[in-house]
Amino acid sequence: MATQIHQGPPPLPPHGGFGDGPRGSRKRGGESLSTWRYGDRVAYAMCWFCGIALCVIAGAIVLYMAARGLQYLNFTLLSTHPEAGLDQKKTGGFLDPIIGTVLLTIIGIAIATPIAVATAVWIVEYGRPAWLARLVESGIEVVAGTPDIVIAIFGLALFQQSLFAPLSLTADGGAVFGRSFLTAGAMMSLIALPMVFSATREGLQSVPALVREASYGLGKTKIATIRRVLLPSVRPNISTGMALGMGRICGDTAIVIVLLGATLRLESEGGIPGFNVLKGTGSTLTSYVYNNSPAGEGNAPQKAYAAAFVLLLIVVALNFTVDLIARRGSKTGLETGRLGA
């Protein structure tokens, strides 16, 4: 603020300072909050309070989970397969759920990202006819607003059609099981899609029109402009959306329980190496936490805490990784640059 270089008497009247931030007015004339109107004081206090409160809540969650998780977490838990059993000492660790979480997240985001980015590009750069654009936007809003359990049972109904038989186990009688990493991943992509979509759309909308004009002015077509200029410059936005979307996928439980088959271990299906895992069933950390919480069958809260902590770590690590990739890959300078300076 420029106020700091003011010398001499403050330019405002003693009770003035309308539209002036508290910092400015305090520094100027040694004004105190008591000169403010009550509404302003309350609003000011609320801003501080809410900001700090949110930090405290986030910190409390992480610290609590860390404390409880680290208490029970050990390397054996991370590296052994889960076993069914009543004796908690013999039920193994949660290696499979960790792999399941990672696998499902990758499948989900890999399906969601291209679709979301393409949709965002279409909305922002083409978006004609207008009614269709509105329809597409509300479609995405509906998807974003649909509870995951609804998406899950819809997915189950969908993937049990014989058309989708190659994606999951087909029983001897010809009934399609409909549950596999592929089907769950496909539905998970719907969870992540709105995140990637809105981040990309906002990024594209914030690219100034003069950048597009510059490209057209060089004799470039619209699609070349999109591919070579716009998409590279919104890469950080896309990765932000991806990080958020992956966080959502990691944390989703309903789709896992309904569509992933809820087998403790990864159960392969079919004979094609690699693909058989995707076609098979399994569990994730969320379903593992659920099952081991007092609400689930396992009822081993210690393991639930440990798994929940690992899940939290995975989400945080995902965010950092994506952030890192975005920053390293970007030579745009948009963050620190001054476009149209």
Added chain:
Amino acid sequence: MRTHDDEMPKVKLPSLQDVMDADPAGSRVPDPVHGALPPPVRRIVLDQPPTVATPAAPQTRAAGAGAAPTPGHGGVRHAGEPGPERMRLDALSVFYDDKAAVKSVDLSIRQGEVLALIGPSGCGKTTLLRTLNRLTELTASARREGRIALDDTDIDELEVTTLRRRVAMVFQQPNPFPMSIFDNVAYALREQSMKRPGKAVIAPHVHDALQRAGLWDEVKDDLDRPALRLSGGQQQRLCIARAIATRPEVLLMDEPCSALDPKSTEVIESLILELRKDLAIVIVTHNLQQAYRVGDHVAFMYLGDLVEYGAAEQVFGAPRAQRTRDYVGGAFG
């Protein structure tokens, strides 16, 4: 030249045809004061010594040379030999919905000279400029009438991407792409639907373009830096490098210095004078001194009409139309 008859003073301007061809016998309405147009005169030299010798004024123009300042007074630099006509506008009108932004303008743009478009805000000069490489087509409500020819080819017959590579544009705000300095220029060079040439192939061309834009020495060591980290003046020169990289025939500049400080403006102006040798340059400017400094010819527009067209010396020194006189004298605008 089209004029606004109702508001025009008694002096009738010679038509564009007369000015360009300057066939004295065919002069329909000889200018009572000046005869034909004086040769364009350059007044400032900036840092460099004159690079172009006093041209043998075209015969036809010599007829009106009496009105021109005597060549050779301090710092005078004459424009280069006017080259061949690059672009020609015939009865060009541009409408936004039903509102005419440019009204039936005839103009000629020649290689080797700078045409400065001046006029108050909203007079249609930027619209006119953007029409020349069909950028107005990006505006849904814009409609064009009349003919624009590039080297005698109607620009509507050209592929729009080709046209824009031949008639390049520099915008008011420096608008480098959010990528590296090298990529900014390389992007312009990589032609549509062609196999993308490798860095080794394209690097000499990038070097050349940056050199011609006078930016090479400043950026040669960090071509991989984001272009947006450059200063405003450097960014604008990068935009010029990008625009001239494809070796266009015409360079359109829309108030290229309006966002820059005086020093950067000076650098860009001397660059314009330098580039003018190989190109036809059309520059829109609000800065009359700038039009005076860089323009060989000046076209004054008002409310969509081309009111006056002539050598810079004549338009500023002895404007024929009352409205030009008012504008140049600061009465409005």
